[in-house]
Amino acid sequence: MANGKKLLRLSGILIVLAGVLGFHMEALSMVGTPQENGNKRPDLIMIDTIAAQEELELPAVAFLHETHAKAVAEQGKDCTACHQKNEETVSYKFKRLENGTPEQLKEIYHNGCISCHAADAKAGKKTGPQVGECRSCHVAEPEITAERAPAGMENILHYRHWDSKLIAKDAGQDTNCGACHHVYNKLDKKLEYVKGQEENCGVCHTAKPTGDVKLKTSEAYHGQCVSCHLEMKAAKAEKTGPVDCAGCHGLNQAADLKEDNAAVLQKMGGKLPRLPRNQPDAVLLTAPVQDNVAVKATMAGVAFNHKAHEDYTDSCSSCHHETMNKSCSSCHTVRGSKDGGFVTLDKAMHKADSTRSCVGCHAVKQKDPNCAGCHELMPKNVIQSKETCAVCHNGPASTSSEPVEMDASAKAAIASKLIVERPTSPVLVAEKDIPEFVTINVLENEYKASKLPHRKIIMSMVDKMKGDNMANAFHSTPLTVCGSCHHNSPASATPPSCASCHGGKVQDGRPALKAAYHVQCMTCHDAMNIEKPASTDCTACHAKK
Template structure:
C-alpha cells in the first residue's frame, strides 16, 4: 500500500512540474525587438503574438531603398500635421476594431513583402501563411524592456545642449481653451514631469484628471508621449548631422540606473524652489517644521517622490481641513500617513525597512500621528524656522558594558555572553552614516531602545540602566498576560529575528550562542 501511494505521489509531482513548466513565460532578451499583440483590442489571440525584429527591418529597408536608416521611418510610420512621426504602425494606435486592425497589418506588411519580392529582393512572407509570422515558439515568450529613467544627469545634459530652452520638451494643456489645436502651450515657470499628465496608472486630483482624460483620448500614455517627443527630436538632429540621442530601443532601455549618491552633485531642475521652507499650517495647533528642501532634493531620485501631483507647494492642495484640489486630504494625512510613500512619515518608514535598520525597527511600530506624544512630535515640530544642524554622537565605553552575560534561564546550555559594546558600536556607526537616522536617533538612548523596547525613558529612575528583559518577561508563561511571551521566547524572537533581518551568517544553531552543558550536569 505504501509503495502504491509513493508511485502515485511521484506521478502527480511529475505532471504538476511539467504543467507548471509549460505555463512559464520566458522573458526574451530584447534586441530592438517589438512585440505585436494589441491585447487591449484582440483580447485572446487566435495565433499568438508576433515578435517583430525592428532593427532588422530598418537595416533591410535602408539597403533596398538606398536611404540612410533615419529616413526609412516613413515606410511604416505616419506623420502628423507638424511633420512628427507617430510611432505606432500606420496609425494603428487609433483603431479600436479588431478586424480593422488585423486587416491593416496583413495588407501593409504583405504588400511591402510582395513589392520587394517582385523586385527579386530578399524579404518576408508574401502570402497569408499565418505561422510564418505568428510562430508557435513565440506564444510563450514575453518581450520586456527595462524601464527608462530620465534622471537628473540626463536632464542637465539636455539643459546644457539646448541652452536652457525648456519649451522644446515642456508644455501645459489649457483645458479651458476652446480651440484644442492651441491648447498645448509652453508657459515659463510651469515646467514639471511628463508623468503627471501621461502616467495613467496613478489616481489624480480633479484638476490633473481632466488633462489625463484628454491624454487618454489621444492615446498618449507615458510610453507613447515620450517616444513621440524624444525620438522625433533625435531623428531631426540626426538628419541635420547634429549630435543626437539614440534611436535604438536598447540604447535607452539599458536597465542601468544611477544611484542617488552618483546623482548628488548633479544640479536639480530650476523652478525657483527655496533652499529651506518653514512648514506652518494656517490655524494649526502644532508648532511649525523647519524643512530643508535642498537636502531632500539631493537625497531623492526625482521630485515626484514628494510632489506627487504637481510641483506646487504642499499648502496649495492640503490645509487643515482639506481642499478639493487635494482630494480633501488634509494636512495631517498628507504629511503623516503611514500608507503613503509621498508623505513625510510614509517615506521615513521605508528607510526603516533597509537591511541595516530593520533589525531594530522590525520590533518598533511606526508612530501614528493621532497617538504621537510630546517627545515624538517635537522632534520635527520645533517651531524654529532654521533647520537643526545634525550631529553624530560618539560612544563612551565608561557607560556601556563591554560584555553582558544572560543566565536567568540556563539549564541545558551554558549562559550566553553578548558582546554588548561591540553591538552598540556597530549600530551607532550605522546610524552615524545616515543623516536621517542621526536626526531621529539623536543620542545613544535611542539606540538602546532597539532592544530595551518597552521601557519608557521618562519613567525610569536611572537613565543609564534600563530594566532587564526578565523584569517584564516571566520565566514561565503568564496566563494573565497572554500577549507577553515568556523569557526564553522573548530572547529568541528578539535576537534571532534581528539576525535574520540584517542577514547575519551566524548564529544559526543553538551552540552558536550558548554551549551545550555536559549531560550529567544539566540538572545538578
Template sequence: MRISRALTANWMVVVVIACLAVLGCSDKDKPILGPSTIVLRLSPQWGALDRPAVDFDHAKHTDALGPKSCVSCHTQDSAGVMKYAWAATAASAKEAMNTFHDGCLNCHQDRASKKQKTGPVACGSCHAHAPGTSQEQAHLRFDQSLHHRHEKAEDGKCETCHHVWDKAQGKFLPKKGEESACADCHGAKDEGRVLSLQHASHDRCVQCHLQREEKQQPTGPTLCVGCHDAESIAAIKRVDPVPRLMRGQPNHTWIHADGATAAYVPFDHAQHEAATSRCSSCHHKTMRACKDCHTLTPTSEGGYVSLERAYHEPSSTFSCVGCHKKETQRPGCVGCHQTIPGEPREASCTTCHAGPTTKAMKADLPEPTLATANLEDLPPTSAAFPATLRLEYFPGGDYGPADLPHKRIVEHLDREVRKDKMATRFHGTMETLCAGCHHHSPVGVQPPKCVSCHPADADLSRDRPGLKVALHRQCILCHQPMGIKAGCVDCHAENKEQKP
C-alpha cells in the first residue's frame, strides 16, 4: 500500500509538471501588480489567513474619491495629522478584520446606493491575491539631491523632519548636530510610540506634502506612483552639483584606532561626500564615526564586524575596499580587475596607509592631505615595449597567428586610468598596468613570455593551463566584459588551406 501511494504521488507530480509545460506556465505568466497596489494582509502574529490577501489598488480609489480621497479612508488626530496605517492598533485578528470590512464595505455600499462608481461587496471579489504574484514597485532613495531640495523648501529647518524623543518633556524635540537617518530609530515594524520606517515616512512625508499642497506651495508627491514608480522617480529634477551639507564634519581627517599597528590614513572627507549619493553610503544609519561602533575586537554593537573588516571587507559596499572594488566593475576597468582576488594586495596598503605610524609623529603634521598622484608617461616603443606581438604558437590549425596590438592596448588602459583620480592613485606606475596581463610577474620587473610559464602542451601535474587555454582565457575574458569583439576571426585570419 505504501509503495502504491508513493507511486501515485510521483505520477501526480509528473502530471502537474507536464500540464505546466503544455500550458506554457512561466514567471512571465504570473500576475504583476503595479506600484499603486497595496497587498492587504493581517499581521502574521494572528496565524494563516482563511482567505487570500487583498490587492488594493490605491490609485483607483483616489481617482474615484477625488480631492477628499485621503480623509475618506484615513483618520486624523486632534492636531489634524492623518494616520495612514490601517488596523495598526488592533488587538486581535477579528478587530483588524472588522476595521477593514467596516471601512471598505460601508463605503462600497454607500456609493452603490447613490448610484456612484463603486467596488465589490462579495468576499471573493476582493480576496483574490494569486500565489506567486510579483510587484513592480521601485523605492525612492532620499539622496543628497533630494535632501537639499527639502532643506531649501523648509528654509534650512532640520526639525521639520529630524527629531528625538525627550523623556523629560514627553515630546519630540529637535537636537542640532544630532540629526541622523530615519532608519536609525524607525525599524521594520512599529514598536510602541516608534513607528516603523514605512509608517513614519508615509505619515510624515505624505502629510507634509498634502499640507503644502493646501497652501498652494511647491510640494512633493502625494500618490503612490510619485515615490514608487521607476519612471516617476527618474523624472524628479536633480540638483547638480549638490551644495555640501554641513553637520560638523571635517574636510580632512586621520583614520586610526588606538591599538592599531597600521599607519594612519589621511582621509579626504569632503571629496568622498561629493563621490557618494548619500551619507548612509558609508555611515549606515547613524552619522557616527566608524570606530564608535566597530572596534578592533568585534562586538554586538558593530554587528560583530571588526574595525579592520569594516574598512577592508571586499564583499561589503559600506567598506572602503568594497566600495573601491565596485568602481572596478566599470567597462574600462573590469577586463583586468575581474581576475584580481577580492582582498587587496599588500603592495597597495601604503596607497591609503600613507600617514605617520604613531600619535606623536601625527602631532607634528599639518591637516592630513594626500599628495597629488601623477602618472609617468608611457615609454617609447622598444624591444622591451613593442608596438605589436605576433602570437604564432600553433601552426597548422584552422586559424593563422594573431597580431597583438600591445602598445595600443596599454595606451587604452592608460587613458582609462587617467580619467579617474582614484584609479590614478592606485595604479601609481605604468608597471601596474602590465600586471593586468602579466599577472604573476613582480611589478617593475621585465615580464617573461607567456610560454615561459604556460607550455604549449599542458602539464597535468602542474596547476597551470596550457598556452592555448591561457591566452584565450586571458584575452577573451577581458574583451567580453569590456564590450570588445572576441570572435575567432576578430583576432585570427582563417587558414583557408586547412579547410576541406
C-alpha cells in the first residue's frame, strides 16, 4: 500500500515535470532554430545589461531577435514596439534608461517582455513565458549560441552605395555621401555633412564613445544602416539592403553577398572607379617637422602611388586605420607618441608582421604562389641590401638638421615623376648568359645525376612577374631574381656552388648539402603549387641507376 502511494506521488511528479518540459519545448519551438545552422544563430542577443553594475541573480537571458521581430510584424507592428523613436530615427537600444539602476532596468525589461507575452496569451496566441516562469528565460546553459559573420563596408559594397540611384544626392552635389557621413556641429548642436571630410564611422563611434558622441559602434551602424534599409523597404524599392540580423551576419548570407559583390565587380571589368573624395594620385612621404623642431632624416623620401594602392585594398581603413584626415606621422612620430601607441614612424611603415605597414602588406603579397617559391625561404624582417631600400627611398634626401618644407603640390609633382620612371618589367641579365642546365650529382652513388633546367626555371619566374608593378619595382637589379637560391653570398653572375657552404654534415646551423638541395627545391615546388614534378617524386628528378 505504501509502495502504491509512493508510485502515485512519483507519477504525479513526472506528470508535472512533463507539463513543465512541454511548456519549455513549446516555447523553444516558438522561438525556433534555423535548421541549416543547427543551434547557432546570428540574431542571438544576451540580455545581461545589469551585469555591468552588479552580480546577476539569475543567468542572462538568451533573446532571439528575429523570432520576436517576426511575431511583431505579424501583429502589424514595427520596430517601435520595442525600440524608441525620436523625430528622425529609431534608436536600436531597447526601451531602457541610459543610466538606470538595476531595479529600474529589471522593471523595464520585465514589464516590456512579460506584458507583451501576457497580452498574446490572453488573445489565444502562442507566446513566451508568463509571470513566475523565470527559468524559461533565465537559462544557465542555453542550447542556442551566437554565430555571426563579420560585416564591413569594403570597397565594392561602399561603391554600390555611393553609386546607388535610390539614395538621395547631397544638396547641390553629384554625390550622396551625406546620407551616411556626418560630423557634429558644436555651434548649431546638430549633425551635418562636410564634403571632403568623410570618415570611417568607427573613428567617432567607438566601443566607449567620448565627448559629443552618443552612440557606440554597433548602435551607430544599426541606426544608420537598418533605418535606411527599412525606409527603402517601406517605399517598395526594387532592391534594398538587409533588415534582419542574418542579412548581414549570417554565414550563408555573407557568402552570398560576397558572390554578388564579385559578380558586380566582374561586370565592371574587375576595377572600381575612384571614390569622389579628391584624394591624391601620388604622395611624397618624407620625415616630418614636429613640434616646430626639424627632424634630421637620413633616408630619402618615398614616392607613394596612392591611386594604384586603392585597387589593392579592401577599404581605405586598411591603411588609414584611425582617421583619413591626418597623415601617418600625426600619430606615429619619429620618436613615438601616446596617440600612436608609441609605435614610431619607422615601425609603422616597416613592421613585417603588421598588415597596416608597407613592409607587412608586401609580405602578404609575397605569399602568392607566383612569389612564394622564392620568398618562402627568404629571411623575414631582414633588409636584404641597400638596393632593396632604394626601391622605395629614392626621393629627395633630407639630411640637413633644418630641412626645407615643400608644399603639397611640389611633393606630388616629384612623387608622380618618380613613379612614372619606375621599371615596367623585371631587370634581368641577358637570357643567353643564364646557364641553360645545371647538373646536380650529389646522389650519384644511388641515382643518376639530376639535370636542372636552370634557364627555363628562371624565365618561368620572370614570366609570372609580368604586369606586377610591385615585382617589377623590387626586382630592380639584374641579379635580384637570383638571390633566393644563391643566398648568403655576394650577388654575382657566377655565384659559388652550394657545396662551398653546405658540406657533408650540419655545421654552424647550416644544413648538410643533400638537405640544403631538397629543402630549397621541395619548398619552392610546394609554395608555388607545382604538381609536375611533385616535390615528393624522387625519380622525376633523380632517375634510378
